[in-house]
Amino acid sequence: MSDADPSGESPPTDRDYAEWLDALADGEGFALACPDGHGSLPPRRVCPECGSPDLSREPLRETGTVETYSVVHVPSPRFADDAPYATAVVDFGPTRLTGIVRGDDPDGDAAPEVAIGDAVTAAVGERATDGERLVVFRPAADRSPDE
């Protein structure tokens, strides 16, 4: 977790989410999957689709496909310095992820150039506004989604 924010308030602790982000940042992003193949994201005790308690970690595909996106011009205060930014829902196989799309340059500004069907990879970046971690998508090098 990040240090206390400038206002002096301690950020809320989300243990399982933080662990999941750590894994994504290490290139080991995963979803939880039940025996029937339903994917979900932590924290979970049971599969949200069928209630199975038998959940295992399944790696996310390296490359996902943009299913929809929007360029947000009016942000919430926590994204004040990030706007305009492109947010997208991306299919990574066992589950979809929602995050913001940035350009090829890892240090570049938000690059809201995106289209449905684009191939992207998922990583962890920082919010420009306050440095908080978030899911970031970048164009996939080979431009061809898995499968």
Place this chain on the structure above:
Amino acid sequence: MTEVRVAGVGLTPFGSHPERTGRDLFGEAALRAFEDAAVDRADVEELNYGNFMGALAEHQGHQAPLMAEAAGVRCPATRYESACASAGVAVREAVRTVAAGDADVVLAGGMERMTNLPTAEVTEGLAIAADDLFEVRAGVTFPGAYALMANAYFDAYGGSREDLAHVASKNHANAVPNEYAQYRKEVSVAEAMDAPPVAEPLHLYDACPITDGASALVLVSAEYAERNDLDASVAVTGTGQGTDRMALGDRDRLARTPAADDAADAAYADAGVEASDVDVAEVHDCFTIAEVLALESLGLFEPGEGISAAREGVTTADGDLPVNLSGGLKAKGHPVGATGGSQIAELTRLLRGDHPNSEHVPDAEVGVAHNAGGTVASAVVHVLEVAE
């Protein structure tokens, strides 16, 4: 089952009332509902009250007892929260309570106070109706979420920003004669197209405004209405509710709203009507695309065909199936925790013949109200019919 009648409805003017407390707003709506109903306050057996963000906006939790005081009733009072469907679920439980014979008179409705907060804080407040971990932290705003659905819809079925601009223009035109509406002014398709972007493809006139307001309904059993010689000509004949996965990305399809499909199916079955029987509808158009999704979930249009309904004049005031004659959330305003009650109040007035837009539906007998929470992770549908 006991038939449920709408004995009276009350609304505050929707708009900007930053200096008025929530208790004052709901008190006004309840006062008007009792005047309309001619029901003795002492007969009220329950208060079902909807509110979404009162803890943020007013630093006021535990609002139900406060609202019972404001309404001048002394009975069990409960606050219902289901984001923008808060009043819808409050009304639904009132309907079920009366239908089951557990009470003869229930006061139901809701209130939201929003304009006392800066716009950025309202944006933040509304965003908490989404999944905090996997949506809000990923930059999804409330308009942004519906923008994601709009682009998914365009990709699946076609359609354009101009189609959505026709929805905005239609609903603004409907609001002009409505004394309770926040924006009683026409907006042309060209003006809507030229407005600044909020979350593309949605622009300013695709979005509902930030609104203060309250709604109240006095619901009674048909036996109580008869016993007390009430003028309660409209019945709530069907109620249904649906729930979907919270995060948009976890849904099977991004351009459909299955929770509303489920709510509509249940409400139609409860009422014993079909979509083809519906004469008039009030639907949850927090954004223009939301009206399109609602029309398709309600079975009034096939998937992919709702997008052109306003442009082709089917859902305009003079069309075959007028939708949002109140002005909708879009132009009448959207005090989120009050909206589900206000839709039923407006539909009741339309069916009774005392709404400024009743002239457009003189022979209407069946109306449907569709209220949604979040990106339709929650949905409530009610069927109203002229009973006599």
